[in-house]
Amino acid sequence: MITTRFAPSPSGYLHRGHAYSALTAAKAARDSRFILRIEDIDTARCRPEFEAAISEDLAWLGLRWETPVRRQSDHMDDYQAALERLRAEGLVYRCFKTRAELMDDSARAPHGPVPAYVGSALPAPEEARRLAAGDPFAWRLSIGAAKARLGTGFDQIEFVEEGAGPNGEHGRLSAAPEAAGDVILARKGLGVAYHLAVVVDDALQGVNLVVRGADLFDAVAVQRLLQTLLDLPAPAYRHHPILLGPDGKRYAKRDQAETLRALRAKGMVPARLRAELGFG
Numbered sequence: 001m002i003t004t005r006f007a008p009s010p011s012g013y014l015h016r017g018h019a020y021s022a023l024t025a026a027k028a029a030r031d032s033r034f035i036l037r038i039e040d041i042d043t044a045r046c047r048p049e050f051e052a053a054i055s056e057d058l059a060w061l062g063l064r065w066e067t068p069v070r071r072q073s074d075h076m077d078d079y080q081a082a083l084e085r086l087r088a089e090g091l092v093y094r095c096f097k098t099r100a101e102l103m104d105d106s107a108r109a110p111h112g113p114v115p116a117y118v119g120s121a122l123p124a125p126e127e128a129r130r131l132a133a134g135d136p137f138a139w140r141l142s143i144g145a146a147k148a149r150l151g152t153g154f155d156q157i158e159f160v161e162e163g164a165g166p167n168g169e170h171g172r173l174s175a176a177p178e179a180a181g182d183v184i185l186a187r188k189g190l191g192v193a194y195h196l197a198v199v200v201d202d203a204l205q206g207v208n209l210v211v212r213g214a215d216l217f218d219a220v221a222v223q224r225l226l227q228t229l230l231d232l233p234a235p236a237y238r239h240h241p242i243l244l245g246p247d248g249k250r251y252a253k254r255d256q257a258e259t260l261r262a263l264r265a266k267g268m269v270p271a272r273l274r275a276e277l278g279f280g
Helices: 016-029 048-061 076-088 099-107 124-132 143-156 194-204 219-229 260-265 270-276
Strands: 003-006 033-038 092-095 138-141 158-161 171-174 184-187 209-213 236-240
Touching: 003 016, 003 209, 016 033, 016 048, 016 209, 016 236, 016 260, 016 270, 033 048, 048 260, 048 270, 076 092, 076 138, 076 184, 076 194, 138 219, 143 219, 158 219, 184 194, 194 219
Parallel strands: 003 033, 158 236, 209 236
Antiparallel strands: 092 138, 138 184, 158 171
């Protein structure tokens, strides 16, 4: 049985690009399971009215999904349990670097692409002092610790790409998680970050085929590493091209003229939009 999902963030109204992605995921599920998940861990930007509009727009498109819908903000304990497991195994560390400090580090790097951040925990007395002072910090996944934990298995992490990456990548591919560096998995007071939440959700919901835009192709590396460290199943991935507007730019939530809500108000009917998107 194939289980796919469409997992938008309720930080704005859906647009044509979202419709294309949702229809692509639903089509991939065929007569199996299509799940809607609300990824609302960014509490500063997510709004209840946008969540309600997501359901309205998808139903208008003719899509149906399982209920109840999983809302990430209702399941923080699941993500904290996964983070605690990584912490107990020494795979994460507290990073007190501010955004300004990170930018300064990047500015002092040699010319060329900015390298991925790789750091380490502070000495215990310094960390205790920073914690006592209430300084903000982020939990970062330690690539070095992950390599030590997995040994030769670290370089053997793979994934199956059924679609195509930005450069046409397809088939069984090496994940190469080291290139991502020490990614942030959670922040003090702000909860979990995207990478950790999504792998936990996919495992708990039985998602075995992740269908999403090619802009998220690079996220596979970190997510496959987390799945390996947490003993979670590895789904297959199918990345689709990013839908572009007439101006050649990708659709964005800030482009209010092309939201599904606006198109509906102008008289667009579902059958016409589906046909325009190649799902006639």
